[in-house]
Amino acid sequence: xxxxxxxxxxxxxxxxxxxxxxxxxxxxxxxxxxxxxxxxxxxxxxxxxxxxxxxxxxxxxxxxxxxxxxxxxxxxxxxxxxxxxxxxxxxxxxxxxxxxxxxxxxxxxxxxxxxxxxxxxxxxxxxxxxxxxxxxxxxxxxxxxxxxxxxxxxxxx
Numbered sequence: 001x002x003x004x005x006x007x008x009x010x011x012x013x014x015x016x017x018x019x020x021x022x023x024x025x026x027x028x029x030x031x032x033x034x035x036x037x038x039x040x041x042x043x044x045x046x047x048x049x050x051x052x053x054x055x056x057x058x059x060x061x062x063x064x065x066x067x068x069x070x071x072x073x074x075x076x077x078x079x080x081x082x083x084x085x086x087x088x089x090x091x092x093x094x095x096x097x098x099x100x101x102x103x104x105x106x107x108x109x110x111x112x113x114x115x116x117x118x119x120x121x122x123x124x125x126x127x128x129x130x131x132x133x134x135x136x137x138x139x140x141x142x143x144x145x146x147x148x149x150x151x152x153x154x155x156x157x
Contacts, residue, residue, distance in 0.1 A: 028146055032066070035064060038064050049154075055157070057124050065115070070113040080106055080108075080141070081106045082100050090131030133154055134153055136152075
């Protein structure tokens, strides 16, 4: 049985993750400055994966968005954003989908109304077929109604 897990964002991910990968984005009222793939390193550290993004079956695949916003504030001065993620396999079928990943955890004060480096994670396993996968993150403003979607491709060996 194919099992997918996900881990949620890290607002404090260092801004050094500035390597571009192959992908496309669309946006309305908010923007994504850039993105990169990363793998799990020592401890809680993420290690940037260059382009093309190649992972081994069993790796955690992290898609990191960079400098996302601006997000609107509510009456209390807090921003509120959320994310959806979808993974499409080599045969172009959706193999994992998760909506509203952040919930109340996305109701926070952002510096300059921008999320520095939110990311989503999927854990792969040995049962997955090798090939090219599409990782899609949609990030949206729950107050201002802006949205941005990032599609990026990685290879699983």
